Amino acid sequence: MKNLDLNNVSLRELNQELQNAQNGAQYVVENSNGKHNIAVGLNKEQSVTINGHVGYYCAGMNQKADITVEGNAGSGLAENMMSGKVHVKGGVSQYCGATAHGGTIIIDGDASARCGISMKGVDIVVRGSVGHMSAFMAQKGRFVICGDAGNALGDSIYEARIYLRGKAQSLGADCIEKEMQDEHRKELAELLKKADITDISVDEFKRYGSARKLYNFSVDNAY
Amino acid sequence: MCGIVGLFLKEKKLEGHLGSYLSDMLIEMTERGPDSVGFAIYDQPTIGKQIKCTLLNTLVDSGEELNWDEVRQALKKQFGNDTKFEEKGSHALISVETDTNTLNEWLNENFPHINVNGSGRVIEIYKEKGLPKDVIASFNLQSFTGSHALGHTRMATESAVTTGHSHPFSTGDDICLVHNGSLSNHNRWREKLRKEGIVISTDNDSEVAAAYFNWRLKQGDDLNTALTKALDDLDGFYTFAIGTKDGFAVMRDNIGCKPAVIAETDQWVAMASEFRAIAMLPGVENASIWEPEPGKIYSWHKAA
Numbered sequence: 001m002k003n004l005d006l007n008n009v010s011l012r013e014l015n016q017e018l019q020n021a022q023n024g025a026q027y028v029v030e031n032s033n034g035k036h037n038i039a040v041g042l043n044k045e046q047s048v049t050i051n052g053h054v055g056y057y058c059a060g061m062n063q064k065a066d067i068t069v070e071g072n073a074g075s076g077l078a079e080n081m082m083s084g085k086v087h088v089k090g091g092v093s094q095y096c097g098a099t100a101h102g103g104t105i106i107i108d109g110d111a112s113a114r115c116g117i118s119m120k121g122v123d124i125v126v127r128g129s130v131g132h133m134s135a136f137m138a139q140k141g142r143f144v145i146c147g148d149a150g151n152a153l154g155d156s157i158y159e160a161r162i163y164l165r166g167k168a169q170s171l172g173a174d175c176i177e178k179e180m181q182d183e184h185r186k187e188l189a190e191l192l193k194k195a196d197i198t199d200i201s202v203d204e205f206k207r208y209g210s211a212r213k214l215y216n217f218s219v220d221n222a223y
Numbered sequence: 224m225c226g227i228v229g230l231f232l233k234e235k236k237l238e239g240h241l242g243s244y245l246s247d248m249l250i251e252m253t254e255r256g257p258d259s260v261g262f263a264i265y266d267q268p269t270i271g272k273q274i275k276c277t278l279l280n281t282l283v284d285s286g287e288e289l290n291w292d293e294v295r296q297a298l299k300k301q302f303g304n305d306t307k308f309e310e311k312g313s314h315a316l317i318s319v320e321t322d323t324n325t326l327n328e329w330l331n332e333n334f335p336h337i338n339v340n341g342s343g344r345v346i347e348i349y350k351e352k353g354l355p356k357d358v359i360a361s362f363n364l365q366s367f368t369g370s371h372a373l374g375h376t377r378m379a380t381e382s383a384v385t386t387g388h389s390h391p392f393s394t395g396d397d398i399c400l401v402h403n404g405s406l407s408n409h410n411r412w413r414e415k416l417r418k419e420g421i422v423i424s425t426d427n428d429s430e431v432a433a434a435y436f437n438w439r440l441k442q443g444d445d446l447n448t449a450l451t452k453a454l455d456d457l458d459g460f461y462t463f464a465i466g467t468k469d470g471f472a473v474m475r476d477n478i479g480c481k482p483a484v485i486a487e488t489d490q491w492v493a494m495a496s497e498f499r500a501i502a503m504l505p506g507v508e509n510a511s512i513w514e515p516e517p518g519k520i521y522s523w524h525k526a527a
Contacts, residue, residue, distance in 0.1 A: 034502060056497075091513075093497075093514060113514065
């Protein structure tokens with residue numbers, strides 16, 4: 001376990017050290033104090049615990065690493081993540097998990113607007129609620145929301161699956177409720193387990209996805 | 224990119240710390256706005272018929288001598304010996320028995336280089352180009368007291384880096400605006416508002432927003448109505464924070480691109496562009512924290 005204190009090392013030194021780490025390395029980052037771009041571009045099976053709140057783009061482009069934030073996170077958390085795991089103990093700001101291809105994002109608090117925008121295969125589990133335009137153009141992956149969703153959930157969604165426990169203020173274009181079948185209950189149970197959520201039953205969720213009405217050009221969709 | 228912060232104290236016993244809380248918040252927003260910094264403080268109201276005005280000597284932008292003595296003497300001669308005048312670098316805080324319009328007209332005629340930053344019964348507005356920590360130290364912001372305050376750190380995108388272009392902008396007696404974002408239809412609105420007789424002194428887009436609210440309020444709209452109309456009239460990206468004599472309001476545009484986060488405890492309400500500017504406030508660990516929804520007005524007022 002190695003300590004990196006951002007009061008003593010620069011952000012660039014911190015990221016270089018983390019990016020050059022070996023598999024199995026363990027790091028604790030102190031005094032993050034809302035700084036941007038912490039722990040970006042990691043590509044080893046390593047664990048990083050950040051003891052504090054972080055700013056923009058934390059854990060961006062992550063591959064394989066297991067990153068925990070013991071506080072709140074700013075905009076663009078785990079943007080374009082490929083694999084690995086990012087766990088935020090507080091809340092996150094806008095476009096968490098944008099365009100992420102793989103791995104798992106777990107948010108214990110709320111996520112704000114555009115969570116999972118254009119997600120391409122990542123799994124996102126939010127213990128709280130999400131803001132407007134979440135899962136906009138979501139292409140692939142699973143998105144679990146234990147609270148409520150803001151306006152236009154899943155607008156122009158492709159093949160991502162949304163599991164929502166509360167209510168959406170509105171559904172976006174082409175996003176509809178779909179039947180929960182056994183395979184969905186099974187994968188939802190696995191996702192909840194992955195996020196250590198044991199007090200919520202899969203039966204409390206509804207599934208949402210694409211009506212696939214926007215896949216082909218239709219003159220009725222033109223303004 | 225700019226940084227905006229706002230703090231509203233619910234507990235009177237915290238009022239002595241307002242300036243020190245606000246300086247910490249603003250310094251944390253330096254990376255979002257290293258060009259200039261400004262703040263509006265709401266403290267004790269003036270007594271009697273006097274109004275309080277923060278004057279800005281725009282000669283500071285051209286490096287000329289400020290010559291406050293001449294202004295001080297002329298003010299006393301014009302508005303009486305009770306006029307209080309406190310010099311603070313490029314700024315002067317005055318208490319004077321008149322109204323804002325009369326003072327503005329008199330200044331335009333006699334000292335056109337003096338702008339009224341803010342005026343009313345309670346508001347004081349200070350702003351200066353330079354790094355937030357340096358400007359804050361020069362105004363000794365830590366020592367300010369009051370019930371609520373707004374602040375702004377500027378990274379200029381639309382117009383020049385000068386003290387005159389810095390925020391907050393006054394939008395009428397005891398009302399001011401800070402803005403993070405950019406407006407795309409400000410030129411047309413500037414023309415229209417000038418025709419309506421609203422004074423706009425720079426080519427800054429945010430000043431037009433301030434002038435817009437000034438105009439709406441003069442027409443008799445309340446703040447909520449003016450904000451609602453702004454959603455249709457002002458085109459662009461914005462998070463606005465507006466200070467009033469007894470509270471403040473926050474509104475994001477209908478898309479909600481520009482950041483804002485609000486935190487509330489039993490002791491205070493704070494808003495900022497990023498959580499890091501709130502993280503140092505006492506009791507933040509028990510605050511409820513959320514990001515304002517687009518196109519929705521959030522406001523807080525002192526209990527009457």
